[in-house]
Amino acid sequence: MTADSLELGPIRPPSEANSLLIRVTRNCPWNRCKFCHIYKGQKFELRTVEEIKQDILTAKAIQDKIKEIALKSGYGNRVETVAAAILSSPLNEAYFNVALWLYHGGTSAFLQDANSLIMKTSDLVEVLKFLKQTLPAITRVTSYGRSKTAAKKTLEELIQLREAGLSRLHIGLESGYDPVLKYMDKGVTAAEHIAGGKKIVASGISLSEYVLLGPGGKGMWREHATETARVLGEIDPDFIRVRTLTIKPGMPLYDEVKNGNFIRATDEEIIEEERVFIENLNCHANLVSDHITNLLQEIEGKLPGDKENMLAVIARFQSLSPEERQNFKVGRRLGVYERLDDLASAPKHDMVEQAIKRFSQDGREVDEDIIYSLMERFI
Numbered sequence: 001m002t003a004d005s006l007e008l009g010p011i012r013p014p015s016e017a018n019s020l021l022i023r024v025t026r027n028c029p030w031n032r033c034k035f036c037h038i039y040k041g042q043k044f045e046l047r048t049v050e051e052i053k054q055d056i057l058t059a060k061a062i063q064d065k066i067k068e069i070a071l072k073s074g075y076g077n078r079v080e081t082v083a084a085a086i087l088s089s090p091l092n093e094a095y096f097n098v099a100l101w102l103y104h105g106g107t108s109a110f111l112q113d114a115n116s117l118i119m120k121t122s123d124l125v126e127v128l129k130f131l132k133q134t135l136p137a138i139t140r141v142t143s144y145g146r147s148k149t150a151a152k153k154t155l156e157e158l159i160q161l162r163e164a165g166l167s168r169l170h171i172g173l174e175s176g177y178d179p180v181l182k183y184m185d186k187g188v189t190a191a192e193h194i195a196g197g198k199k200i201v202a203s204g205i206s207l208s209e210y211v212l213l214g215p216g217g218k219g220m221w222r223e224h225a226t227e228t229a230r231v232l233g234e235i236d237p238d239f240i241r242v243r244t245l246t247i248k249p250g251m252p253l254y255d256e257v258k259n260g261n262f263i264r265a266t267d268e269e270i271i272e273e274e275r276v277f278i279e280n281l282n283c284h285a286n287l288v289s290d291h292i293t294n295l296l297q298e299i300e301g302k303l304p305g306d307k308e309n310m311l312a313v314i315a316r317f318q319s320l321s322p323e324e325r326q327n328f329k330v331g332r333r334l335g336v337y338e339r340l341d342d343l344a345s346a347p348k349h350d351m352v353e354q355a356i357k358r359f360s361q362d363g364r365e366v367d368e369d370i371i372y373s374l375m376e377r378f379i
């Protein structure tokens with residue numbers, strides 16, 4: 001490895017797109033969830049504290065070079081200008097990562113991969129402290145974690161992590177209904193989700209819980225919606241982030257669909273599931289739909305005050321004629337529409353009608369499998 005390379009993991013949440021990425025573990029220690037293909041076939045490994053510190057020093061060295069270029073080029077403290085130039089032709093992934101972070105202000109970092117909480121608390125504390133000492137402009141540090149691992153930490157350990165600089169944990173709740181969690185092999189129960197989530201909230205670390213729409217399929221959707229709302233009501237996280245189930249080759253769920261063990265809910269059934277979910281939510285979280293897979297990405301707001309507005313978006317969709325609902329679904333899955341108001345654009349509407357003619361046998365009904373595959377192109 002050269003002095004200017006960093007080891008990077010494959011993903012980060014969309015909300016961390018502009019954060020400095022520091023990989024603290026490799027892959028997922030659980031790696032069994034049926035709906036997830038990200039780390040399948042990859043072995044979980046802890047990185048040593050020394051390896052992680054070396055990457056932090058490398059990030060600092062790249063940052064210092066960019067700052068020096070800015071000074072020498074007469075841009076003074078305006079590092080964004082140099083960062084933008086580097087982004088257009090970065091030397092490697094490490095330069096891209098650091099330049100993107102600096103371009104966006106250089107104040108947040110995300111610790112990769114799937115469950116940083118699995119590190120020994122003292123090691124993670126050491127990494128956090130070193131990160132903040134080495135790059136003092138960073139004021140916000142976030143990471144992925146699992147509820148079960150959080151539940152096993154003591155409250156004092158989580159407080160130590162917050163005091164060392166851990167600002168937010170992103171947790172994949174997915175469902176609060178035990179039969180769905182079991183079927184999906186999530187490796188956690190609703191009770192463990194509650195225990196882990198409540199402990200994180202009590203520690204003062206901000207908590208972002210990810211919820212899946214659709215993991216109950218056609219059989220368990222209602223219980224999934226109501227129980228997930230109940231569990232989130234008990235945890236009362238800061239954020240609820242909604243994603244729609246996608247199924248791709250490489251996921252165990254892909255084979256379950258092929259062999260008929262899992263019957264997918266349609267887009268419209270999932271919207272009804274989302275309606276029941278939101279109707280039953282009693283908490284103070286910000287609900288965010290920051291994912292391209294969500295049919296109605298405009299469903300966002302702060303609970304409880306915005307609940308009626310969010311339900312009104314769903315009611316508006318559900319009150320459209322079947323033809324208009326289909327036009328919206330296809331347009332959304334093609335990336336033509338972002339929100340329901342886009343239906344009013346005649347050129348966009350016509351473009352989608354042309355696509356519907358191509359996709360459908362009879363010029364009217366588009367098969368759900370085509371709609372799923374259009375959605376899954378984005379993932």
Ligand code: SF4
Pocket residue numbers: 028029030031032033036037038039114146172186
């Ligand atoms: S815990 Fe997260 S990363 Fe690991 S298999 Fe499950 S969904 Fe994927």
